[in-house]
Amino acid sequence: MSDSLSHSNSPTLRDRYLALIDQIVQITLKGQIRSKEQVYQMLAQQVVPGTAEIFERCLDERTMEIEHEIETVKDELKQAKATRSQRAIKTIASEWERAAAQNRAASAIAKAAEQIAASEPAYLLADLLQVIDPNQKQALTIAQLKQLAAALKQQATEIESEMATEVQQVAMGIDRGLQSWQHLEGYLVSWVYDGGQSAIGFENVPGQRGPWALWAKQVNSPIPQALFQTLALERSLLEWTTQQYFHLDDWVEMALILQFLQRGLVGWTEQRIYDAKLGSSLAISCFLTFAAVWGELANGFMQATSLNSSHRERLADGCFQIALQILRAFAQKQYFPLYGGVFASFNGGHLQSALDYLDLPLRQVEGTQEKARILTLLGYSQQAVGNYHQATQFYDRALEIARAAEDVPCEIADLNHLSRICVAKKQYAEAIDYSQRALLLSRQVGDKLGEANALANLGYSEVYSAQAIERSEPEVYEMAIGYLQQGLKLSQQLNDRQSLSLCCSSLGAAHLVLSQPQAAIDYLQSGFQAAQASGDLYLQGLNLVNLAEAYYGLQQTEKAIYVGCIGMYMLERIASPEWRQAAGLLTILQGQMGQDAFQKVLAQYRPQFMTAIGVDGYDYIPQLLANYR
Helix, strand or coil: CCCCHHHHHHHHHHHHHHHHHHHHHHHHHCCCCHHHHHHHHHHHCCCCCCCCCCHHHHHHHHHHHHHHHHHHHHCCCHHHHHHHHHHHHHHHHHHHHHHHHHHHHHHHHHHHHHHHHHHHHHHHHHHHHHHHCCCCCCCHHHHHHHHHHHHHHHHCCCCCHHHHHHHHHHHHHHEEEHHHHHHHHCCCCCCHHHHHCCCCCCCCCCCCHHHHHHHHHHCCHHHHHHHHHHHHCCCCCHHHHHHCCHHHHHHHHHHHHHHCCCCHHHHHHHHHCCCCCHHHHHHHHHHHHHHHHHHHHHHHHCCCCCCCHHHHHHHHHHHHHHHHHHHHHHHHHCCCCCCHHHHCCCCCCCCCCHHHHHHHCCCCCCCHHHHHHHHHHHHHHHHHHCHHHHHHHHHHHHHHHHHHCCCCHHHHHHHHHHHHHHCCCHHHHHHHHHHHHHHHHHHHHCCCHHHHHHHHHHHHHHHHHHHCCCCCCCHHHHHHHHHHHHHHHHHHCCCHHHHHHHHHHHHHHHHHHCHHHHHHHHHHHHHHHHHHHHHHHHHHHHHHHHHHHHHHHHHCCHHHHHHHHHHHHHHHCCCCCCCCHHHHHHHHHHHCCCHHHHHHHHHHCCHHHHHHHHHHHHHHHHHHHHHHH
């Protein structure tokens, strides 16, 4: 507001506002104010938007007058009245603060609607997603989203016809999304308690349990309903997306519904689960599952030939933007898995297609701590599928950003991961160097989790280094296993299942190298159980494959076949090339036993297979072995 405008309007407004304050004080003294809400409504209705400064000056003036009266008046009755007036003034001040905040929000929403309406068509969704980004300091409430939809409808009446239609569709999408969320909100977590489920997550039997099928029944709109049905049956989202025709309102409705579901589930797991470790594990699964859904949707839109190129690109870009918002929120959480990967929540689908999309939006984000952590997550995921070059690039970039952001735990994690990659590439000297740097840095800053992983990697690297140069001195392996034992003990103290699994897996592998299969079995079984608890499918599969090798070394053929098949299936399902290690062992056993005897073992363990990997997994085992050959 300009000074000239303030001076020209001040006398009239000042008189009105002083009278309003006096009126509220008087009716308060008479006992005619029933609640603070009544005061709020009077202020909201009678204070003109854009004149807050004038009202606040009037309120300050009356406050000072009453305070002066309390300090100077001697008459007890008058002083009592002034004290009561002071309480009334304080009520006005508190309710005015609320009204002013609402006015500011309304003004911000009006400006946001103007910005969206003024967008170029290509940037319409990007501008909308920026406004409704839940990572904002003050994320929009449901009431404010309703206001945004109303403001957009008003804007649509004031702009050119072509853009008006699109703005109107965005407003309709917001309205429909809020209506659909009202239907779904009561069923957010009810599926957890249905059917006596013993597990919570997104890993249940296709079409039978889990949230998607229930949500499909509760939502009325066709697009969200079809999306949930596709997810419930574990069908390809990429194929589904290419077969649909999406209007803007469909996409916006879907975006709002998924945003509310994801935020609601994460909030519930963080606050309501009695076991903090379990709650964190489930929250991680929620973040990763919804990021993966948006990744597959983005890939689908990029290939949707039923849409024209500009519409296709902006819908795909919108999906990228939402995936990035989810990951940025995730990266700020204390439980963000610096030693885990995206595949942790991927049962029933390959990882690779869900990984590829994430690199594109990350290129457009400045070097932030969040970006370093997301890149670390992606590096671990690429490492699991054998893309060591891509993983190394992710880790190197994350290391650079983490150092600049002084995110030391992330820096230590990247050094540890680079050590593990070097072992996989048989670069043992480099692996030892990375793990030693991680160990030194973790001890300097007191990062016990980083230290546990560094000890595991150092011992693991030393074992394979000694084996590579055919050193047979017992003290060499004793020192290496000593590092692994230290890491194991520290992981147990931390009760960190991911690190515990890594240490046990490394100890098991070390004992296999030393031709001590019985000792290896104990560690690998513990490693598998810890990996199950942490939700890390890669470590689960890796432990099982090594366990099969240990049973084979003890000539316990049936057990080797059983765990080897499950490990092979798990690793192949996340596209890890290490499934071939298990397939190679199983092929040898099949050749030694003969086809009939091998099939007899599979049939004998069928009930256990059904429990572990379902009927589809059991039926897929012969195909995997055929693919290997």
